[in-house]
Amino acid sequence: MKKSIISMFAIAVTTSLMVSCGGPKSKSDRGAIAGNAAEKVYVAPGEHDSHYAFISGGFSGQLAVYGLPSGRLFRVIPVFSQDPEKGYGYSEETKPMLMTSHGLIPWGDSHHPDISQTEGSVDGRWVFINENNTPRIARISLKTFETEEIIEIPNSAGNHSSSFVTENTEYVVAGTRFAVPFPQRDMPISEMKGNFKGALTFIKVDQEHGHMDIAFQLRMPGFNYDLSHPGRGKSHGWFFFSTYNTEESNTLMEVNASQNDKDFIAAINWKKIEEYVANGGGTKIPAKYAHNTWNDDEHTAKTVMEDEVLVIEPSEVPGAIFFLPTAKSPHGCDIDPTGEYIIGNGKLAAQMTIHSFTKMLKAIEDKAFDGDAYGIPIIKFDAVNYGTLDQPGLGPLHTEFDTRGNGYTTFFISSEVVKWNIKDLKIIDRHPVYYSVGHLMIPGGNSRTPDDKYLVAMNKITKDRYLPTGPEVCQSAQLFDISGEKMELLLDFPTIGEPHYAAGIAAEKIEGNTTKIFKLDENTHPYRVTNEAETKVVREGNNVHIYMSMIRSHFSPDNIEGVKVGDKVYFHVTNLEQDYDVPHGISMIGANTSELLIMPGRTTTFTWEPKAVGVWPFYCTDFCSALHQEMQGYVRVSAKGSNTPLKYTLDGDVPGEDEEL
Amino acid sequence: MKKSKLLMIIGSFLLLGLFVFPLWNITLEAPQYPIPLGMDIHINKFTDTHEFDIKNINLMNHYVGMQYIPETIPEFKIFPIVIGIMVFFGITIGFMGKYKLYMTWFVLMSLLGIAGMYDFYLWEYDYGHNLSPEAIMKFTNPDGSVMGFQPPLFGSKDILNFTAHSYPLAGAWFMFTGMLMTFIAFFVGKREAKKK
Numbered sequence: 001m002k003k004s005i006i007s008m009f010a011i012a013v014t015t016s017l018m019v020s021c022g023g024p025k026s027k028s029d030r031g032a033i034a035g036n037a038a039e040k041v042y043v044a045p046g047e048h049d050s051h052y053a054f055i056s057g058g059f060s061g062q063l064a065v066y067g068l069p070s071g072r073l074f075r076v077i078p079v080f081s082q083d084p085e086k087g088y089g090y091s092e093e094t095k096p097m098l099m100t101s102h103g104l105i106p107w108g109d110s111h112h113p114d115i116s117q118t119e120g121s122v123d124g125r126w127v128f129i130n131e132n133n134t135p136r137i138a139r140i141s142l143k144t145f146e147t148e149e150i151i152e153i154p155n156s157a158g159n160h161s162s163s164f165v166t167e168n169t170e171y172v173v174a175g176t177r178f179a180v181p182f183p184q185r186d187m188p189i190s191e192m193k194g195n196f197k198g199a200l201t202f203i204k205v206d207q208e209h210g211h212m213d214i215a216f217q218l219r220m221p222g223f224n225y226d227l228s229h230p231g232r233g234k235s236h237g238w239f240f241f242s243t244y245n246t247e248e249s250n251t252l253m254e255v256n257a258s259q260n261d262k263d264f265i266a267a268i269n270w271k272k273i274e275e276y277v278a279n280g281g282g283t284k285i286p287a288k289y290a291h292n293t294w295n296d297d298e299h300t301a302k303t304v305m306e307d308e309v310l311v312i313e314p315s316e317v318p319g320a321i322f323f324l325p326t327a328k329s330p331h332g333c334d335i336d337p338t339g340e341y342i343i344g345n346g347k348l349a350a351q352m353t354i355h356s357f358t359k360m361l362k363a364i365e366d367k368a369f370d371g372d373a374y375g376i377p378i379i380k381f382d383a384v385n386y387g388t389l390d391q392p393g394l395g396p397l398h399t400e401f402d403t404r405g406n407g408y409t410t411f412f413i414s415s416e417v418v419k420w421n422i423k424d425l426k427i428i429d430r431h432p433v434y435y436s437v438g439h440l441m442i443p444g445g446n447s448r449t450p451d452d453k454y455l456v457a458m459n460k461i462t463k464d465r466y467l468p469t470g471p472e473v474c475q476s477a478q479l480f481d482i483s484g485e486k487m488e489l490l491l492d493f494p495t496i497g498e499p500h501y502a503a504g505i506a507a508e509k510i511e512g513n514t515t516k517i518f519k520l521d522e523n524t525h526p527y528r529v530t531n532e533a534e535t536k537v538v539r540e541g542n543n544v545h546i547y548m549s550m551i552r553s554h555f556s557p558d559n560i561e562g563v564k565v566g567d568k569v570y571f572h573v574t575n576l577e578q579d580y581d582v583p584h585g586i587s588m589i590g591a592n593t594s595e596l597l598i599m600p601g602r603t604t605t606f607t608w609e610p611k612a613v614g615v616w617p618f619y620c621t622d623f624c625s626a627l628h629q630e631m632q633g634y635v636r637v638s639a640k641g642s643n644t645p646l647k648y649t650l651d652g653d654v655p656g657e658d659e660e661l
Numbered sequence: 662m663k664k665s666k667l668l669m670i671i672g673s674f675l676l677l678g679l680f681v682f683p684l685w686n687i688t689l690e691a692p693q694y695p696i697p698l699g700m701d702i703h704i705n706k707f708t709d710t711h712e713f714d715i716k717n718i719n720l721m722n723h724y725v726g727m728q729y730i731p732e733t734i735p736e737f738k739i740f741p742i743v744i745g746i747m748v749f750f751g752i753t754i755g756f757m758g759k760y761k762l763y764m765t766w767f768v769l770m771s772l773l774g775i776a777g778m779y780d781f782y783l784w785e786y787d788y789g790h791n792l793s794p795e796a797i798m799k800f801t802n803p804d805g806s807v808m809g810f811q812p813p814l815f816g817s818k819d820i821l822n823f824t825a826h827s828y829p830l831a832g833a834w835f836m837f838t839g840m841l842m843t844f845i846a847f848f849v850g851k852r853e854a855k856k857k
């Protein structure tokens with residue numbers, strides 16, 4: 001009854017909007033009314049969504065967490081960009097996460113989140129995501145929803161055909177978009193052809209902690225490697241990468257990289273290469289790259305600068321790498337849930353190429369090759385091709401799948417999502433999107449077991465879809481119900497940055513495992529305190545270390561004297577709370593950094609170099625309690641060379657020296 | 662063995678459950694605590710219902726000037742000794758089979774129980790009324806007197822934004838069942854004596 005009242009209300013509202021707005025918008029709204037879309041996306045106050053959606057923030061460098069079907073934004077996980085809101089990349093503890101061989105980089109371009117898998121199904125342990133600009137792969141814990149590890153990828157540039165996992169998370173891959181000298185060297189750009197190379201990197205994932213290590217890099221021909229996906233089921237053990245610019249052009253590439261009617265999908269038998277490596281194959285070459293890991297006990301990240309990487313030439317492992325001719329500059333390279341169909345989304349073609357894994361194996365056995373490219377056999381098109389989907393739309397980019405044998409493909413140029421049957425190569429339905437859709441996501445879509453109720457299309461352009469906000473308007477996602485024969489548009493919701501790509505998973509696989517607090521007695525941060533009696537201030541030359549605590553609703557100590565102009569003051573602040581959802585924040589007037597937002601049980605540090613004498617206040621920045629406004633303190637700063645003694649108190653007493661504390 | 666003897670011995674024995682299971686629970690519910698805060702009272706210690714609950718109860722209570730729940734109280738030394746003696750006593754007289762002593766035991770145990778509850782009440786009263794003069798927030802009753810925050814001895818009660826619940830736990834049920842058995846043992850013993 002309640003539900004029907006709500007939906008009637010929704011219909012009334014939508015109808016009145018239609019009457020008042022009219023115009024072209026009513027076209028999309030009519031579908032919503034017919035299917036009672038409002039009810040389908042309505043999650044009542046206090047109730048939970050059924051799915052998590054991890055949507056990359058694109059040029060924001062972050063990863064955003066939404067609920068489906070409501071489209072509500074829960075959290076922006078800082079990954080590759082500094083986030084002053086959370087102190088990420090500003091605090092002393094998190095700065096090492098953004099370290100690279102080029103130094104600390106405050107920004108990144110996050111692209112393709114992929115959830116870890118067990119036996120071909122998403123398992124909710126970690127999300128991996130790639131940084132495109134300065135090649136890196138991050139691993140995010142789905143217990144803490146925090147970035148736990150970032151590894152830089154050497155010899156790569158434009159880390160785009162990344163960060164997809166194999167069906168037991170044996171590897172996460174990172175493929176280069178730019179062909180570059182490998183290793184880097186000074187040479188004329190015009191001599192690119194044949195001299196630049198494309199690195200495809202296989203990163204081994206430790207199953208217990210998720211720790212990543214580069215197992216090997218394949219030194220492939222100097223094409224551009226655009227996207228990739230793992231084989232699954234019968235094709236487990238293979239990885240497939242799409243290529244463009246097989247022309248190997250280095251200038252005006254929109255034209256010069258678009259001359260060949262067919263480019264390739266590279267099929268890589270990683271199990272074979274893994275075996276070769278296990279038997280001592282490959283050559284170690286010098287390579288400088290940062291490996292940053294976060295530790296939840298020390299509450300601190302550390303950077304290790306690695307100095308070599310194992311490189312493998314395709315010619316060293318015959319029978320492991322093949323090229324499948326695929327219609328023009330394929331973007332997405334997608335594998336259906338059975339592992340049989342390899343789909344090339346020929347971005348610049350009027351057709352989509354569907355290859356058959358079974359035919360591929362047979363062609364390899366029969367040596368049905370059509371020459372080679374740099375020694376890598378090119379399989380005859382007819383020997384590997386299952387069929388083509390002709391005139392499906394304009395600019396196919398990416399296909400995901402349901403469990404009923406259908407593919408769902410985005411078309412960037414014609415702004416639509418098309419549902420088609422893979423076996424019959426027949427189009428079943430098409431639906432416009434608003435506008436210029438890039439990737440799409442079905443929860444578990446890159447796995448053997450898609451959870452095929454919802455589809456999220458991610459659009460690059462919104463134009464008139466929302467209230468205007470000046471020249472820069474939001475990008476957005478659109479939610480479809482795909483449980484029926486026809487796709488039904490349910491909801492538009494704006495996103496952070498550019499919603500480049502996404503991964504989704506049933507909420508039940510994550511929600512019971514999330515961390516609520518960090519235990520104080522497991523905190524091993526060198527500047528932690530476990531109670532107020534341990535708080536203190538220590539001077540070491542010009543460095544002043546404040547071991548500070550915070551608990552509702554005061555700091556200890558909260559009066560500090562004896563700091564001098566020219567000192568570097570370290571605020572090492574421990575949140576003593578052990579209660580869920582009670583973070584505290586801290587900020588200091590004039591500190592050239594962000595605030596800190598500190599979770600219960602965690603120690604975090606910021607620095608302050610006072611430039612003028614005076615009595616300077618600090619306060620709690622997160623509304624923590626009824627006495628939040630009173631959670632504040634003072635630091636007295638004296639002139640350089642003055643002899644004001646170092647003194648720190650709480651309520652007039654030195655912490656730890658008074659029994660009552 | 663005679664039924665009455667058996668009832669007396671097992672009844673006394675059941676009191677040992679107090680050493681294993683908590684005696685009582687106090688739970689505090691509030692809208693911002695969808696998982697309520699709780700404290701279990703054993704005969705020898707306070708424990709969290711969920712990890713860190715007591716710490717968080719103390720944090721809540723400091724706003725109105727209530728004392729911290731102590732790590733331990735003198736009763737935690739006395740209670741186990743008293744219960745131990747009563748169990749020993751009960752089992753001994755059970756074996757002796759003097760049914761009149763059963764009633765003596767039962768009355769003594771009841772008196773001790775009442776004394777325990779009274780002690781608990783006094784502690785609760787002090788806890789709820791002996792407030793710091795520097796309390797951050799001071800509340801008064803409609804008649805102008807200082808508002809107390811004493812949790813109920815038994816049952817549920819609204820205290821500001823919290824609803825406090827106070828109910829027995831398994832340890833107490835072991836004790837009640839045991840005592841009831843010793844009480845029945847007396848009458849069974851009496852009947853058995855008459856039959857002779």
